[in-house]
């Protein structure tokens with residue numbers, strides 16, 4: 271009954287339905303818009319030119335409406351780029367532009383949110399994680415995704431706990447950090463019931479909160495300071511695949527598959543994969559995965575550079591852990607600084623990509639395409 275009620279609320283609060291029923295959709299208020307303008311001034315990192323142009327364009331559209339000024343001359347590069355960004359918004363309403371401005375600033379600010387200081391002790395078997403098991407042994411901190419009955423789907427609680435575990439592992443004495451799954455799956459991606467828990471404030475608020483959560487989650491991987499290794503013990507879906515581009519090494523059993531079915535789900539890529547995948551494997555190969563739902567075998571993922579090495583399932587655990595134990599004897603600081611050099615150059619870009627992906631997803635989550643896919647999963651249990 272609870273599921274039906276929450277499902278009913280989801281449908282009721284879906285913008286298209288609400289529009290149909292009431293003729294009105296909630297939009298950011300002038301006060302929220304003014305707050306976002308103030309928040310923008312507190313940004314510490316340069317979000318990059320594309321994002322700055324988008325912010326400019328949304329601001330102009332929100333305050334002055336559609337662009338009607340003449341196009342600046344060919345050589346007036348800066349004003350031409352600004353004009354093009356504004357003009358590209360076409361006839362979207364001032365209210366829509368205001369909302370998009372508020373969302374974009376929100377995700378930029380949250381991507382800079384300071385990492386929380388308090389964390390549960392890793393390695394303590396009595397630690398209070400509900401969705402993970404975190405242990406430290408032989409200089410390796412292992413974060414085990416521990417909802418095998420749900421194929422390790424990532425619930426809101428699990429997103430929060432993974433961030434907490436990463437913060438702790440980043441600071442502890444271990445040399446390596448490993449993420450792996452319990453049971454037969456590595457992880458089936460986002461727990462789709464995250465989208466059915468609609469509160470009184472409606473689905474727009476749910477989308478905004480989800481965007482904020484995802485931005486923070488992915489930022490933890492971008493900023494992780496020491497070698498991070500994925501031990502992919504079975505199939506991986508959605509964000510569990512895309513996020514692999516932010517790991518330093520990925521070992522997989524030959525039983526693993528890699529599937530990022532965003533189009534099928536009415537969504538769009540996340541985990542910085544819109545940038546890391548084309549860079550890693552070339553645009554055409556990335557498109558097959560991110561646009562056309564191509565499911566990869568472990569061997570294919572290895573050929574494309576997403577996976578470092580594949581092992582036969584019957585010796586997977588033994589071979590991988592032997593290797594990891596040897597790596598974990600290497601000098602800790604040397605590994606940490608080398609990783610930071612390799613990743614450091616890209617960090618700013620990755621944060622900007624993360625912010626943009628999350629803005630797009632917030633819009634996608636409110637789309638009819640996405641809602642139909644989620645309904646279909648829970649109604650018919652339609653599988654990937």
Ligand SMILES: CCCCCC/C=C/C(=O)SCCNC(=O)CCNC(=O)[C@H](O)C(C)(C)COP(=O)(O)OP(=O)(O)OC[C@H]1O[C@@H](n2cnc3c(N)ncnc32)[C@H](O)[C@@H]1OP(=O)(O)O
Pocket residue numbers: 419420421423424458459460461462463464480481483484507508509510531535537540647652653654
């Ligand atoms: C805060 C928001 C951030 C959003 C970030 C954006 C992320 C996007 C993504 O990750 S998109 C990918 C989402 N994942 C899926 O769509 C997978 C859906 N699941 C399936 O298709 C199948 O369950 C399967 C192919 C993974 C496995 O099939 P099968 O082996 O037949 O097992 P079951 O289906 O019986 O699964 C057992 C049990 O687990 C539940 N479950 C599995 N995956 C999910 C999931 N992703 N979300 C919610 N629930 C899931 C499944 O319903 C079963 O539950 P039950 O025993 O029936 O209660």
